[in-house]
Amino acid sequence: MAHPPTAQGTRGGARGEALGFRPLYRQVKEVLTRRIADGVWAAGEMLPSEPEIAADLGVSHGTVRKALDELTVENLVTRRQGKGTFVARHDDERILFQFFKLFPDSGERSYPDSRILEVAVREADQGAIKFLGLRKGARVVRLERVRTLGGSVCIVERITLARAQFPGIEKRHLPNNLYELYRSAFGVTLVRATERLKAVAATAREAKHLGLKVGDPLLAIDRIAYAIDGRPVEWRRSLCRTDAIHYLSDLR
Amino acid sequence: MAHPPTAQGTRGGARGEALGFRPLYRQVKEVLTRRIADGVWAAGEMLPSEPEIAADLGVSHGTVRKALDELTVENLVTRRQGKGTFVARHDDERILFQFFKLFPDSGERSYPDSRILEVAVREADQGAIKFLGLRKGARVVRLERVRTLGGSVCIVERITLARAQFPGIEKRHLPNNLYELYRSAFGVTLVRATERLKAVAATAREAKHLGLKVGDPLLAIDRIAYAIDGRPVEWRRSLCRTDAIHYLSDLR
DNA sequence: CAGTGGTCTAGACCACATG
DNA sequence: ATGTGGTCTAGACCACTGT
Numbered sequence: 156m157a158h159p160p161t162a163q164g165t166r167g168g169a170r171g172e173a174l175g176f177r178p179l180y181r182q183v184k185e186v187l188t189r190r191i192a193d194g195v196w197a198a199g200e201m202l203p204s205e206p207e208i209a210a211d212l213g214v215s216h217g218t219v220r221k222a223l224d225e226l227t228v229e230n231l232v233t234r235r236q237g238k239g240t241f242v243a244r245h246d247d248e249r250i251l252f253q254f255f256k257l258f259p260d261s262g263e264r265s266y267p268d269s270r271i272l273e274v275a276v277r278e279a280d281q282g283a284i285k286f287l288g289l290r291k292g293a294r295v296v297r298l299e300r301v302r303t304l305g306g307s308v309c310i311v312e313r314i315t316l317a318r319a320q321f322p323g324i325e326k327r328h329l330p331n332n333l334y335e336l337y338r339s340a341f342g343v344t345l346v347r348a349t350e351r352l353k354a355v356a357a358t359a360r361e362a363k364h365l366g367l368k369v370g371d372p373l374l375a376i377d378r379i380a381y382a383i384d385g386r387p388v389e390w391r392r393s394l395c396r397t398d399a400i401h402y403l404s405d406l407r
Numbered sequence: 408m409a410h411p412p413t414a415q416g417t418r419g420g421a422r423g424e425a426l427g428f429r430p431l432y433r434q435v436k437e438v439l440t441r442r443i444a445d446g447v448w449a450a451g452e453m454l455p456s457e458p459e460i461a462a463d464l465g466v467s468h469g470t471v472r473k474a475l476d477e478l479t480v481e482n483l484v485t486r487r488q489g490k491g492t493f494v495a496r497h498d499d500e501r502i503l504f505q506f507f508k509l510f511p512d513s514g515e516r517s518y519p520d521s522r523i524l525e526v527a528v529r530e531a532d533q534g535a536i537k538f539l540g541l542r543k544g545a546r547v548v549r550l551e552r553v554r555t556l557g558g559s560v561c562i563v564e565r566i567t568l569a570r571a572q573f574p575g576i577e578k579r580h581l582p583n584n585l586y587e588l589y590r591s592a593f594g595v596t597l598v599r600a601t602e603r604l605k606a607v608a609a610t611a612r613e614a615k616h617l618g619l620k621v622g623d624p625l626l627a628i629d630r631i632a633y634a635i636d637g638r639p640v641e642w643r644r645s646l647c648r649t650d651a652i653h654y655l656s657d658l659r
Numbered sequence: 660c661a662g663t664g665g666t667c668t669a670g671a672c673c674a675c676a677t678g
Numbered sequence: 679a680t681g682t683g684g685t686c687t688a689g690a691c692c693a694c695t696g697t
Contacts, residue, residue, distance in 0.1 A: 176673085
């Protein structure tokens with residue numbers, strides 16, 4: 156980040172290539188992202204103030220702000236005027252807001268409860284190889300559970316993780332909020348995900364858990380969640396009965 | 408926007424209340440939004456350059472940029488370095504990118520074709536009253552069509568509009584890209600939407616159009632699309648067979 | 660009060676597109 | 679060469695939160 160005040164044409168340190176231009180604030184952002192990923196500041200902890208960061212990195216206030224703006228949009232930090240900038244936490248509130256898109260058709264929103272059905276270690280199947288980028292024969296942890304919303308079971312889901320990334324997770328107590336466990340016990344912070352949705356017919360097993368008949372329509376959600384470094388970490392397939400709830404998607 | 412250079416405590420013109428503080432760039436944004444909505448610049452047309460807008464409104468370059476930043480995020484304008492800032496267009500590309508979330512499971516993305524089944528004027532039903540904010544007894548235009556993706560019919564949908572807002576639309580030729588028609592013929596620009604998804608069982612009518620059996624699972628998408636002024640304008644219920652396509656949602 | 664994030668300015672210069 | 683958006687700086691001041 157050391158640079159003469161106006162050396163904007165050759166910013167970016169030892170970058171002599173004729174390649175794409177990388178603005179300073181992006182470099183600041185990367186430095187901060189790295190420090191957050193490395194746990195320099197714990198989740199929920201306050202970052203240095205903007206002038207401090209600016210002085211530390213030898214850039215101006217505005218440049219630091221632009222970097223923090225992007226980190227805020229990406230939910231890596233949260234800013235509170237008058238208080239400070241904090242590393243984002245994976246508390247239930249945030250999960251509910253960012254990752255859980257199922258809403259009751261009427262009534263208040265709530266966080267679903269979970270009941271574990273089975274935890275097993277096995278070889279990665281085709282889906283795990285494809286979605287998690289694993290090699291053939293790699294070990295995965297597969298977790299199955301049912302979830303309750305507003306008192307009635309409405310989701311049955313299967314979660315697949317690379318065992319190498321979560322060693323021994325199969326022997327742990329598994330809380331309702333898994334993402335908080337990933338972060339606190341394995342240092343894996345999930346920051347974004349993609350979900351692919353289809354309508355499918357319930358199998359006998361699903362129908363039994365959800366109190367439906369075989370062939371009844373279910374909403375299938377395949378979620379792939381990505382860590383702060385961009386790698387896919389969790390594959391989650393959820394099957395939901397949607398007679399009293401719906402999936403909400405904002406297009407803007 | 409006229410103001411002394413540092414009168415930041417009492418910005419916002421004739422605002423003596425002890426109410427919330429409104430930053431200058433928000434006011435700039437509102438002025439620009441209004442001008443776009445009023446058609447001062449047509450869709451696809453170039454706005455004045457940033458220095459021009461700044462001089463016109465008596466604010467600095469940075470303030471104009473911050474306003475345009477937000478308008479860019481909201482897809483109201485698009486910026487192209489070296490060329491200019493343009494009023495966003497509702498061409499097929501943008502619709503595909505912003506509003507159409509169905510992707511083939513494999514192969515290239517494409518824009519769906521449409522075949523109109525029926526156009527009718529009738530009284531608003533419960534859904535139209537609720538979703539479009541209409542009064543009981545208001546007239547609506549209801550359009551039914553099937554859509555084809557990759558050669559096979561996979562969507563049957565029903566679109567409901569307030570007739571008062573789209574007078575005579577039922578007598579027009581209805582193109583594949585309706586949002587472009589709304590804009591060019593009725594001055595209604597849609598900028599965002601919410602979609603509610605459920606899995607449902609196909610009725611006889613839907614099964615016939617989609618080549619399925621009664622009771623087969625379908626993805627039901629209820630979309631409410633909002634105009635630039637924030638009012639709900641279109642209610643669209645789409646029923647999709649999702650054996651070869653899926654709905655993609657990005658969580659970040 | 661001091662400390663934090665948020666806004667605004669004036670001016671300089673860079674990168675990209677087009678003539 | 680010119681005009682456009684994009685980056686960066688230095689400094690000032692405002693709004694919010696605590697002591």
